[in-house]
Amino acid sequence: MEDMDFEALQQLTVSFGLGLLLGLERERSESSIAGIRTFPFISLFGTICAQVGMLTSAWLIAAGMLAVVAIVIFANYAKLKNGSDDVGTTTEFAAMLLYAVGALIVVGSLEIALVVGGVMALLLHLKAPMHRMVTAMGEHDMRAMMQFVLISMIILPVLPNETYGPYDVWNPFKIWLMVVFIVGISLSGYVVYKVFGARAGTFLGGIIGGLVSSTATTVSYARRCAAEASLAPLGAFVVMTASCISLVRVLVEIAVVAPHTFPTLAMPLGIMLGWCMLLALWLYLRSRSNGQQMPEQKNPAELKSAIFFGALYALVLLGVAAAKDHFGEAGLYVISCISGLTDMDAITLSTAQLAGNGGIPTRLAWHAILLAAMSNFIFKFATVAVLGSRELVWRVGVAFGLALAGGSTLLILWPW
Structure with a gap:
């Protein structure tokens, strides 16, 4: 009996907390329908209806929802009768959904109810940034979103989840899942770029560029610095x-596809990241300026680009398996260096998955990923040398040279 009382009290406490959180947000938004007091009543009403309904009849939950709907309709009618021209429905739908969340705490999952409540609070609070994002979006950007829907919600579910081909390494579903994952990361950077656009400063420009494509960012800034040499320190x-x-x-990808081996793989790669961040700080202190505008970013969800990455990932999977089988570690290292020249994602995902499944030792996996990263540094420096100004070349050359020296030291001295 005491356990039941404690569980019921816990449900009511969580329900009250969610209602208070949403009510606080609506009160700040000056909602005329419900605010900081009404929303907790709504969530508690849903929870109590569900608790009583579990003991009597589940129809009580439906009756409670009808009561909430009737109250919302009456409140809107009174508001319109008084001459209000506010015809928004966000608060009304939030109130009805909150009642359902309050009931879900009892009849469903407490964790899911917390997640839904948190998402509701975020959606209500982020109204202005979300409207700014939509305003900044054009036809090109809508196409990016729709193509991501095509990639993730239409193509992915129909692919077979079975292995095919040599070495049984080609699983269409898992290969395309990695495509969705990588495109999702790049698309998030693209969305941030659309929100901030040309107002993005130097530091944010580097972050967005790394999310979308560090190689493409290098090409863009090399060309800009060639046209205007004074931009070299910032570039x-x-x-x-x-x-x-x-x-x-790379670290995020490893954490997603190989969580059990993440600590072992992440330690040396994290040290490499820390060293590169120190080099970036050194470059920043030498530039001491900001206000650089972001170059135009391309749609990262293009179907052609997604298919290309999927094909590249499949080839890297096969290459890694074949190199390991025929040439051992040396073959895998060669594949890593070649693959890392233009794209680190494919080799990272493939070797991390193999390490997570026990297919290769973790030492071999992080060696391959670090070699791919170092190969990518070399390729980007070659791009700067061809496209950039002389001052940009020596600045990037010194920074990348020190980064490669740090990576080489890790490969030689890291014990495991």
């Missing part, structure tokens, strides 16, 4: 910052 900082974010991407 070098942005290029290095984008490279740091690409290493952060």
